[in-house]
Amino acid sequence: AAIKKYQFDVQVNNVSRLCHAKPIVTVNGRFPGPTIYVREGDRVLVNVTNHAQYNMSIHWHGLKQYRNGWADGPAYITQCPIKTGNSYTYDFNVTGQRGTLWWHAHIFWLRATVYGAIVIMPKPGTPFPFPQPNREEVILLGEWWHTDVEEVEKQGQKMGLPPNMSDAHTINGKPGPLFPCSEKHTFAMEVESGKTYLLRIINAALNDELFFAIAGHNFTVVEVDAVYTKPFTTEAILIAPGQTTNVLVQANQKPGRYFMAARPFNDAPIPVDNKTATGILQYKGIPNSLLPTLAQLPASNDSEFALNYNKKLRSLNSPKFPADVPQKVDRKLFYTIGFGKDSCPTCVNGTRLLATLNNISFVMPQTALLQAHYFNLKGVFKADFPDKPPKPFNYTGAPLTASLGTSRATRLSKIAFNSTIELVLQDTNLLTVESHPFHLHGYNFFVVGTGIGNFDPVKDPANYNLVDPIERNTAAVPTGGWTAIRFRADNPGVWFMHCHLELHTGWGLKTAFAVEDGPGPDQSVLPPPTDLPPC
Numbered sequence: 140a141a142i143k144k145y146q147f148d149v150q151v152n153n154v155s156r157l158c159h160a161k162p163i164v165t166v167n168g169r170f171p172g173p174t175i176y177v178r179e180g181d182r183v184l185v186n187v188t189n190h191a192q193y194n195m196s197i198h199w200h201g202l203k204q205y206r207n208g209w210a211d212g213p214a215y216i217t218q219c220p221i222k223t224g225n226s227y228t229y230d231f232n233v234t235g236q237r238g239t240l241w242w243h244a245h246i247f248w249l250r251a252t253v254y255g256a257i258v259i260m261p262k263p264g265t266p267f268p269f270p271q272p273n274r275e276e277v278i279l280l281g282e283w284w285h286t287d288v289e290e291v292e293k294q295g296q297k298m299g300l301p302p303n304m305s306d307a308h309t310i311n312g313k314p315g316p317l318f319p320c321s322e323k324h325t326f327a328m329e330v331e332s333g334k335t336y337l338l339r340i341i342n343a344a345l346n347d348e349l350f351f352a353i354a355g356h357n358f359t360v361v362e363v364d365a366v367y368t369k370p371f372t373t374e375a376i377l378i379a380p381g382q383t384t385n386v387l388v389q390a391n392q393k394p395g396r397y398f399m400a401a402r403p404f405n406d407a408p409i410p411v412d413n414k415t416a417t418g419i420l421q422y423k424g425i426p427n428s429l430l431p432t433l434a435q436l437p438a439s440n441d442s443e444f445a446l447n448y449n450k451k452l453r454s455l456n457s458p459k460f461p462a463d464v465p466q467k468v469d470r471k472l473f474y475t476i477g478f479g480k481d482s483c484p485t486c487v488n489g490t491r492l493l494a495t496l497n498n499i500s501f502v503m504p505q506t507a508l509l510q511a512h513y514f515n516l517k518g519v520f521k522a523d524f525p526d527k528p529p530k531p532f533n534y535t536g537a538p539l540t541a542s543l544g545t546s547r548a549t550r551l552s553k554i555a556f557n558s559t560i561e562l563v564l565q566d567t568n569l570l571t572v573e574s575h576p577f578h579l580h581g582y583n584f585f586v587v588g589t590g591i592g593n594f595d596p597v598k599d600p601a602n603y604n605l606v607d608p609i610e611r612n613t614a615a616v617p618t619g620g621w622t623a624i625r626f627r628a629d630n631p632g633v634w635f636m637h638c639h640l641e642l643h644t645g646w647g648l649k650t651a652f653a654v655e656d657g658p659g660p661d662q663s664v665l666p667p668p669t670d671l672p673p674c
């Protein structure tokens with residue numbers, strides 16, 4: 140194992156896209172930000188220095204940070220922000236994980252431009268459990284706004300309606316030739332006939348699940364969220380914000396130029412977003428003048444593709460990489476996802492939208508929850524988040540507009556160390572149905588079941604996959620449906636859980652788990668580092 144050191148200078152730089160230049164927040168002046176390359180077992184030190192006039196914090200999305208929430212990064216959850224002119228060193232070990240993850244700003248909407256890849260190579264002498272690629276490439280999918288994202292976010296808070304959509308989707312920060320002035324901002328990847336490439340695909344978009352495909356070329360999916368899968372072949376992948384997907388692609392077609400394309404999956408009854416980011420897969424020696432072949436993507440509302448695709452995702456579950464699925468559950472949680480309204484005198488129409496779990500819209504505290512938990516500070520949060528909604532209702536029937544007693548509070552759930560948890564996330568028709576990619580910090584979980592409509596506590600568990608369910612850190616709850624996850628609470632600390640659609644997070648679609656210390660000597664939260672930003 141080695142120590143890998145990185146310096147992240149957070150600064151403001153002018154970047155031009157879609158015919159306009161605008162100042163954006165970057166790391167080291169790069170957009171997207173630098174890739175972190177490490178090996179399983181390494182210790183990583185990332186010193187973040189904030190030169191920008193914004194508060195900052197960086198999250199290492201998908202890294203488990205065992206006992207070490209201090210390095211997790213979500214602002215006001217595990218640390219207070221790094222203020223202008225200050226530094227903080229994220230100090231963590233990469234243990235028991237290999238594959239693709241990513242990092243991003245975890246404060247307001249700043250992750251719109253502050254994000255990059257984390258590549259974790261297996262330990263030396265440990266090959267991938269799939270054919271060795273000749274080369275690999277990081278593919279970061281994102282969004283681009285003309286306006287300042289802080290403004291868009293504020294608009295989202297003040298309006299009773301969703302704010303503006305982004306102006307483009309991007310592949311490695313580039314929208315591609317379907318957008319104005321973007322010919323020169325097109326991502327291109329050169330390949331050689333007969334070779335195999337590993338694509339490390341990351342969805343860093345703020346608010347869109349995306350389909351991604353390359354014209355004429357199939358993908359073999361081999362890993363998601365840094366967990367190996369049973370390989371399967373597909374013409375396109377579906378990837379939610381927060382998720383990563385590794386695929387093998389073979390340069391086995393007639394040498395030429397082929398479009399790669401990313402476009403939102405959108406089956407909810409809200410405005411449909413059809414913007415398509417494109418890039419080019421180019422065979423070596425082929426002139427740039429040749430017109431590329433167009434990529435075919437599933438229709439933007441193709442729920443069937445989504446359902447089937449997610450069904451094909453299975454953990455590899457080999458002797459070397461077993462799937463340790465909790466077979467018995469100590470505690471069952473059932474959280475409904477809905478929207479609500481709140482009176483707001485300064486907002487348009489005097490109301491604003493809230494998003495809720497069990498009718499509770501989470502309010503961000505002023506002191507980081509992990510500090511309050513560790514130092515036993517009173518008055519920061521209440522550990523009384525309900526295990527289930529106040530009373531059952533027809534979750535996905537006709538739209539419900541009546542207020543179900545929506546409240547705003549900083550409430551979280553206390554979890555006993557090493558207990559096994561099952562959490563069913565149930566989408567509802569409270570105002571409207573929609574898909575929600577849920578991310579849990581500090582853990583991977585197993586997606587043991589998913590379905591459309593209301594979860595049936597008798598019938599549905601009988602169909603759970605407890606053998607090789609996909610293991611990951613972010614899973615979509617389907618529009619008007621439910622998803623059941625299981626995990627063992629073996630990582631003490633306070634861990635954020637939220638919808639990875641930034642719009643919904645901002646409206647309060649989040650909560651946290653305070654996992655208690657275990658009795659053993661190595662089962663408690665580590666002491667905080669001395670440079671932890673003060674609150």
Ligand code: C2O
Binds near residue numbers: 578639
């Ligand atoms: Cu990728 Cu809480 O975030």
